[in-house]
Amino acid sequence: MIEKSSTPTLFEWAGGMPVFERLTELFYQKVLNDPLLEPVFKHMSPEHQLHVAHFIAEVLGGPTWYSTAEGSHFRMVQKHLAKHLTEQHRRRWVSLLLETADEINLPDDPEFRSAFVAYVEWGTRIAVxxxxxxxxQMEPDEPMPKWGWGVPGGPYQG
Structure with a gap:
């Protein structure tokens, strides 16, 4: 019998899927009102924010809704091809996401926030x-990244 760890995943610690769905809902409202980011995102599909919520949730230890029904890490990265994002775009995106995280009271303890910010930094740099x-710059069958509580080994640990 395999015992489940008593340590919650980052996903669980944050409060589960409703938290990630609320985060992306409010975040993309800000994005569409931002003069720098709006031109990049104005043509996104109505499902975009939900897909991003499911993607981030899965990376942080949540259900595999994104990879089993909505796409793969390869497909998510593929959506950024030839968008010509700049460091200025990336910084604004990160800034608005973290501002939204504060507004919805995403946990602000140092351990959670350092892991969350580490993933956001890594993911946005890959996108740029x-x-x-x-x-x-990746293989089609590359696994979904998995982010945890400061565990060494990188995003593709098992």
């Missing part, structure tokens, strides 16, 4: 790199 390329 691939947005300025015509070819993805």
């Amino acid at each position: 790199i691939n947005s300025n390329s015509d070819n993805l």
Whole structure:
């Protein structure tokens, strides 16, 4: 019999899927009202914010809704190809996301926030790199990243 760890995942610690769905709902409202980001996101599908909520939730230890029904890490990164995102876009995106996280009272303890911010920094830098390329810098079967409580080993740990 395998025992479940008593340590909650980052997803559980944050409060579960409703928290991530609320985070992305409010965040993308800000994005669409931001003069720098609005041109990049104005044509996003109505499902975009929900897909992003499911993606982030899965990365942080939540259910595999994104990878089993909505896409893959490869497909998420692929959506950024040739968007020509700049460091200024990335910083604004991160700033608005963290501002929204504070507004919805996402846990602000140092351990959670350091893990959350580490993932956001990593993910947005991957997006910028691939947005300025015509070819993805990854393999199609690359696994979903998995983020935890400061565990060494990188985003693809098992």
